[in-house]
Amino acid sequence: xxxxxxxxxxxxxxxxxxxxxxxxxxxxxxxxxxxxxxxxxxxxxxxxxxxxxxxxxxxxxxxxxxxxxxxxxxxxxxxxxxxxxxxxxxxxxxxxxxxxxxxxxxxxxxxxxxxxxxxxxxxxxxxxxxxxxxxxxxxxxxxxxxxxxxxxxxxxxxxxxxxxxxxxxxxxxxxxxxxxxxxxxxxxxxxxxxxxxxxxxxxxxxxxxxxxxxxxxxxxxxxxxxxxxxxxxxxxxxxxxxxxxxxxxxxxxxxxxxxxxxxxxxxxxxxxxxxxxxxxxxxxxxxxxxxxxxxxxxxxxxxx
DNA sequence: ATAGCGCCCTGGTGGC
DNA sequence: TGCCACCAGGGCGCTA
Numbered sequence: 001x002x003x004x005x006x007x008x009x010x011x012x013x014x015x016x017x018x019x020x021x022x023x024x025x026x027x028x029x030x031x032x033x034x035x036x037x038x039x040x041x042x043x044x045x046x047x048x049x050x051x052x053x054x055x056x057x058x059x060x061x062x063x064x065x066x067x068x069x070x071x072x073x074x075x076x077x078x079x080x081x082x083x084x085x086x087x088x089x090x091x092x093x094x095x096x097x098x099x100x101x102x103x104x105x106x107x108x109x110x111x112x113x114x115x116x117x118x119x120x121x122x123x124x125x126x127x128x129x130x131x132x133x134x135x136x137x138x139x140x141x142x143x144x145x146x147x148x149x150x151x152x153x154x155x156x157x158x159x160x161x162x163x164x165x166x167x168x169x170x171x172x173x174x175x176x177x178x179x180x181x182x183x184x185x186x187x188x189x190x191x192x193x194x195x196x197x198x199x200x201x202x203x204x205x206x207x208x209x210x211x212x213x214x215x216x217x218x219x220x221x222x223x224x225x226x227x228x229x230x231x232x233x234x235x236x237x238x239x240x241x242x243x244x245x246x247x248x249x250x251x252x253x254x255x256x257x258x259x260x261x262x263x264x265x266x267x268x269x270x271x272x273x274x275x276x277x278x279x280x281x282x283x284x285x286x287x288x289x290x291x292x293x294x295x296x297x298x299x300x301x302x303x304x
Numbered sequence: 305a306t307a308g309c310g311c312c313c314t315g316g317t318g319g320c
Numbered sequence: 321t322g323c324c325a326c327c328a329g330g331g332c333g334c335t336a
Contacts, residue, residue, distance in 0.1 A: 009329070009330085010330095040312090040313090096330090098329085098330055098331080099313090099328085099329050099330060100313085100314085100329090137313075137314060137315080138313040138314060138315095138329090139312080139313065139314095140312060140313065140329085140330075155332065156332085182306095184307080188307095191330085191331095193330090200329090200330070201329075201330085287307080287308085288308080288309085288329090289328095289329075290328070290329085
């Protein structure tokens with residue numbers, strides 16, 4: 001079987017889908033062996049250190065912050081059932097998929113697919129084994145085991161990262177405060193992880209389309225009503241995408257190999273008719289990013 | 305402060 | 321038909 005590992009962009013919904021997949025498949029499994037085939041994804045961490053920090057430990061949770069996956073690892077010695085207050089993780093497996101990274105849970109005897117970088121061999125409760133594999137065609141992604149206090153070295157800094165847009169507390173008030181005083185165009189502002197966590201190119205375009213806001217509008221030019229519409233659109237789009245298991249792509253799969261079912265309205269559809277008014281969608285380059293929008297549904301208030 | 309680069313990397317594409 | 325320059329993309333880090 002040929003395993004395709006190409007062209008998809010992991011943003012919040014895709015990472016969340018992977019997180020949920022991991023939650024179903026690797027919790028309370030013990031890491032018994034680490035194989036590194038391409039050390040570039042370790043981003044400077046030595047294979048020996050990765051091994052020291054992971055082998056023999058249990059994956060106790062699958063957490064997500066923005067586009068980061070954080071898997072707390074507990075020492076085997078720690079009895080989580082009887083001493084829960086002592087179960088603070090000794091290390092976190094920190095994973096960022098960047099552009100092309102993929103995590104897959106596979107049979108331990110399955111041959112690794114192309115672009116295989118790291119395999120964590122996991123021992124199951126009844127003694128069986130499975131493989132958690134990290135694939136990355138471009139090796140931009142990262143997989144490291146960090147101490148809790150080292151997590152601050154992740155970039156963008158988790159401390160500086162904006163709020164989670166799917167948290168109930170997030171909304172127009174938070175977004176509006178972040179946009180205040182920013183002259184930068186709204187599209188690249190949404191991509192800034194310090195503004196809001198987890199939004200990437202797909203969902204920035206989708207949110208702006210849904211809220212009827214032109215991507216080149218200066219961030220601080222949005223009215224309170226527009227800010228409110230945008231915040232709601234971000235939430236709606238991300239929620240639908242999470243429910244759909246990520247964006248449809250020929251080559252996007254979750255950890256079990258299932259495709260995403262969210263279909264973008266504008267992303268990657270330049271030249272196609274707008275789903276709302278049939279106007280041909282415009283594609284521009286904005287702050288170095290491909291940007292698609294509808295000139296009729298997302299009018300520019302500022303005329304150049 | 306912030307915009308605009310180059311960098312990391314490789315498969316796909318368009319031009320010749 | 322083949323070669324090759326070029327592009328996409330997240331996020332950092334540097335420069336202006």
